[in-house]
Amino acid sequence: MSLPNLNLIIKRGICTSAVRQGKRNFKKFSLHNKRGSRIFKEQQSKNPDPDIPIDTRGVREVGYKEGDKFVTVPEMIPQLIVPDLKDFKLKPYVSYRTPDIVQSEFTAEDLFNVVYAPKIELDLSEGNLNEDGSSKDPSPEEKMSKEEAFIKARQTGSDIF
Numbered sequence: 001m002s003l004p005n006l007n008l009i010i011k012r013g014i015c016t017s018a019v020r021q022g023k024r025n026f027k028k029f030s031l032h033n034k035r036g037s038r039i040f041k042e043q044q045s046k047n048p049d050p051d052i053p054i055d056t057r058g059v060r061e062v063g064y065k066e067g068d069k070f071v072t073v074p075e076m077i078p079q080l081i082v083p084d085l086k087d088f089k090l091k092p093y094v095s096y097r098t099p100d101i102v103q104s105e106f107t108a109e110d111l112f113n114v115v116y117a118p119k120i121e122l123d124l125s126e127g128n129l130n131e132d133g134s135s136k137d138p139s140p141e142e143k144m145s146k147e148e149a150f151i152k153a154r155q156t157g158s159d160i161f
Contacts, residue, residue: 060076061076062076062077063076115141119135119139120135123135123136
């Protein structure tokens with residue numbers, strides 16, 4: 001004798017919404033700045049009602065409130081500085097077909113060979129060197145002290161940044 005296939009497992013359901021046939025719980029659904037017509041929103045921006053919150057959705061304020069008055073600070077307004085590319089020869093993108101460039105690490109020795117070596121070779125060939133090996137007519141970079149070079153290297157526009 002076979003037993004009929006009965007579901008004898010006790011199941012418990014949890015419902016997180018309001019009663020199915022009754023009123024809906026609209027407080028659960030936060031509708032940020034979606035309710036109201038365009039005219040209502042214009043009136044709200046002119047005369048704000050403290051009971052209706054205005055959600056800025058991550059937009060930063062461009063000033064601060066001083067009592068009931070909002071003070072705009074020009075330094076807090078973001079500015080996009082875009083260069084004029086009217087006569088620029090390069091394209092604003094890099095093609096995916098561009099081959100990969102493999103370059104060795106640029107060392108201090110490479111920098112010395114590029115910047116100072118030609119001047120030293122020129123001074124040596126023309127005989128413009130003192131007995132200690134320094135140049136008779138040094139360039140402005142050679143006249144700089146250690147502190148001046150350190151300050152110049154950390155100025156805005158240098159290659160460090």
